[in-house]
Amino acid sequence: MRESGRILQKVLNATCARAKMGVTTRELDIFAESMIRDLGGEPSFKGYHGYPAALCTSVNEQVVHAIPSDYALKSGDIVGIDAGVYYRGFHTDACKTVIIGSAPPEVRFFVRVTKEALDQAIKQIKAGVAVGDISAAIQRVLERQGYSPVIECTGHGVGRQLHEEPDICNAGQRGTGPQLRAGMTIAIEPISAMGSGGIETLSDGWTIITRDRSLSAHFEHTVLVTETGAEILA
Ligand code: MF3
Ligand code: CO
Numbered sequence: 001m002r003e004s005g006r007i008l009q010k011v012l013n014a015t016c017a018r019a020k021m022g023v024t025t026r027e028l029d030i031f032a033e034s035m036i037r038d039l040g041g042e043p044s045f046k047g048y049h050g051y052p053a054a055l056c057t058s059v060n061e062q063v064v065h066a067i068p069s070d071y072a073l074k075s076g077d078i079v080g081i082d083a084g085v086y087y088r089g090f091h092t093d094a095c096k097t098v099i100i101g102s103a104p105p106e107v108r109f110f111v112r113v114t115k116e117a118l119d120q121a122i123k124q125i126k127a128g129v130a131v132g133d134i135s136a137a138i139q140r141v142l143e144r145q146g147y148s149p150v151i152e153c154t155g156h157g158v159g160r161q162l163h164e165e166p167d168i169c170n171a172g173q174r175g176t177g178p179q180l181r182a183g184m185t186i187a188i189e190p191i192s193a194m195g196s197g198g199i200e201t202l203s204d205g206w207t208i209i210t211r212d213r214s215l216s217a218h219f220e221h222t223v224l225v226t227e228t229g230a231e232i233l234a
């Protein structure tokens with residue numbers, strides 16, 4: 001999984017660097033898929049329950065699972081670039097939200113706070129901690145700034161399968177849920193809405209958007225639980 005994660009980190013960084021005004025989300029997808037394959041991996045998402053692409057590219061009010069398209073990114077957009085790599089039997093999963101061109105301070109702050117929710121969630125992690133401690137950290141960071149955690153989408157175990165137990169909710173109570181053990185690998189993915197947290201699914205069957213059409217941001221790392229903390233794998 002370290003090797004899978006290293007591939008994913010390279011691909012995600014390179015893809016995010018290419019996310020500029022005028023670039024289509026399909027161009028990002030084609031770039032990412034070919035880089036994954038060049039590095040010896042396979043895209044985890046492509047074919048997963050019929051998903052048609054290597055990336056999810058969720059723009060503005062799109063929350064997660066938006067399919068890359070001919071949409072050309074424009075200044076002020078925020079785009080969640082989510083990717084998974086399968087390498088020698090193991091998956092890793094990660095996402096960053098990128099700001100295109102210039103966006104108002106309140107948008108930049110919203111994206112930064114969602115990243116902070118991921119960082120604070122990871123700080124909770126070590127053997128013996130409850131999954132609810134991760135959920136509570138995400139909820140606390142987002143709600144303190146008036147944002148909403150999107151609770152319909154969860155983090156998850158990850159390894160031989162892309163999605164394994166346990167689910168890691170984006171809100172919850174400390175001390176609840178299963179206990180983490182050293183050696184577990186989990187994908188933590190705070191997903192936030194600038195407004196209220198309700199969602200809808202578009203008729204493509206994949207793209208999830210906010211019901212109030214407020215902006216949504218998403219960050220994700222795959223991490224290894226250790227006795228004393230967490231190691232970021234991707
Ligand atoms: N990070 C996303 C998730 O865990 C990636 C899944 S995309 C899918 O839900 F297309 F594979 F479903
Ligand atoms: Co995930």
